[in-house]
Structure formats: structure tokens, C-alpha cells
Amino acid sequence: MPGAFDGRLALVTGAGRGIGAAIAEALAAEGAHVVLTARTSAELEAVEEKIHAAGGSATIAPMDLTEPDAIARLAQAVAERWPALDILILNAAMLGTLTPVAQIDGKELNRLLTLRAAWRLDQGRMSDADAAMAKLYASEMLGRVTDQAVQIFGGMGLMSDLPVERFWRDARVERIWDGTSEIQRHIISRSMLRERGA
Numbered sequence: 001m002p003g004a005f006d007g008r009l010a011l012v013t014g015a016g017r018g019i020g021a022a023i024a025e026a027l028a029a030e031g032a033h034v035v036l037t038a039r040t041s042a043e044l045e046a047v048e049e050k051i052h053a054a055g056g057s058a059t060i061a062p063m064d065l066t067e068p069d070a071i072a073r074l075a076q077a078v079a080e081r082w083p084a085l086d087i088l089i090l091n092a093a094m095l096g097t098l099t100p101v102a103q104i105d106g107k108e109l110n111r112l113l114t115l116r117a118a119w120r121l122d123q124g125r126m127s128d129a130d131a132a133m134a135k136l137y138a139s140e141m142l143g144r145v146t147d148q149a150v151q152i153f154g155g156m157g158l159m160s161d162l163p164v165e166r167f168w169r170d171a172r173v174e175r176i177w178d179g180t181s182e183i184q185r186h187i188i189s190r191s192m193l194r195e196r197g198a
């Protein structure tokens with residue numbers, strides 16, 4: 001019996017497990033050739049095997065979509081191999097550690113806030129507070145990290161012979177330009193008060 005997507009090419013992000021894997025398998029069962037992307041190769045291989053075992057066809061492309069060049073590389077690889085991409089399922093997401101915010105690793109929280117702002121921008125729903133949270137946290141974290149780096153090197157950390165002095169000095173401006181940290185805090189607190197009707 002012909003499938004609803006015979007001869008079609010589908011690309012599913014976050015296809016290593018869960019909803020993404022299930023969508024990929026369903027598309028393959030309906031005749032689509034499915035390009036599976038996710039960060040973990042072993043998970044993609046398992047989904048690919050399942051699709052092949054069921055008589056479908058799939059190609060795996062392990063990648064981290066948050067890497068700056070990843071999407072361009074993927075688009076080029078697809079364009080070189082197939083005439084067109086018919087179905088695109090954007091299912092990749094990042095779930096942070098489920099714990100009170102104060103206990104989340106700073107680097108992870110930074111990533112989550114930035115991805116959240118980008119996601120909301122993509123949906124046309126980004127607020128000033130979303131951008132302020134991402135900018136404030138990233139620039140304050142950068143300040144802390146570069147300050148620690150100088151401390152580790154001691155007096156040498158302040159010498160221009162080492163790049164760490166430049167990292168520290170360059171990072172300092174991030175808390176000033178494009179809205180100082182104090183102004184970002186104003187924006188966030190105003191938004192929180194507005195949400196509570198104050």
C-alpha cells in the first residue's frame with residue numbers, strides 16, 4: 001500500500017528519542033526518507049536501525065544545533081544529496097536540570113536563558129525582559145569567569161604578556177554597553193511587577 005509520504009524527504013531534529021524519534025518512525029512508516037539529527041550518535045543509530053528493520057529508510061546526521069555553523073552545514077549536506085526538503089520537524093529542545101534555579105550550574109543557566117530568548121524571538125514573542133535576562137546573566141557570568149582567571153594567574157594575570165588580561169579588560173564593557181546591568185535589572189523587575197499587576 002502506498003504511504004502518504006512516499007518519495008518525500010523529511011528532516012527531524014531532536015530525533016534521538018521521545019517525541020522526535022516517534023515522529024521520525026511514523027514519517028518513515030509512511031514512506032518518507034527521514035534525516036535524523038540529534039547530539040548523541042548512539043541514540044540516532046538505534047532509531048535508524050528501528051526504521052530500517054520496519055522497512056523504512058533514514059540517514060543520521062549527529063550534530064549540536066546550537067553550534068554556530070551546524071545548521072549551515074546540515075543545509076548544505078541536504079542540498080548536495082537531495083533535490084528538495086519536503087518536511088521539516090523542529091523538535092530539538094533543551095531541558096535544564098530540574099532543580100531550584102539557585103542550584104543550576106551557571107553555564108547551563110546561561111545557555112538556557114539565551115536559548116529561551118532566541119526561541120521566543122523566533123516565535124515573535126520575545127519580551128524586553130527575556131532579552132534582559134539573557135544579556136544580564138551572560139555578561140555578569142563573563143565578568144566572574146574572567147576575574148577568576150586573572151586571580152588564578154596572580155600578578156601575571158595583569159600583565160599584557162598573557163591573553164587573560166585582555167579577556168578580563170574586554171569582558172568589562174559587556175556590563176556597560178547595550179544596556180548596563182543595572183538597567184537590565186530595572187527592565188526585569190518592571191516586567192515582574194507588571195505580571196503581578198503592580
Ligand SMILES: Cc1cc2nc3c(=O)[nH]c(=O)nc-3n(C[C@H](O)[C@H](O)[C@H](O)COP(=O)(O)OP(=O)(O)OC[C@H]3O[C@@H](n4cnc5c(N)ncnc54)[C@H](O)[C@@H]3O)c2cc1C
Nearest residue numbers: 172173174175176177178179180181182183184185186187
Ligand atoms: C566601548 C563602548 C562602545 C559603545 N558603543 C556604542 C554604540 O555603538 N552605540 C551606542 O548607541 N552606544 C554605544 N556605547 C554607549 C553605551 O551603550 C553606554 O555606555 C551605556 O548605555 C551606558 O550609558 P552611560 O555610559 O551614559 O552610563 P550612565 O547612563 O551615565 O550610567 C552610569 C552608571 O549609572 C548607572 N545607572 C544609570 N541610570 C541608572 C538607574 N536609573 N538606576 C540604576 N543605575 C543607573 C549605570 O548602570 C552605570 O553603572 C558604547 C559604550 C562603550 C563603553
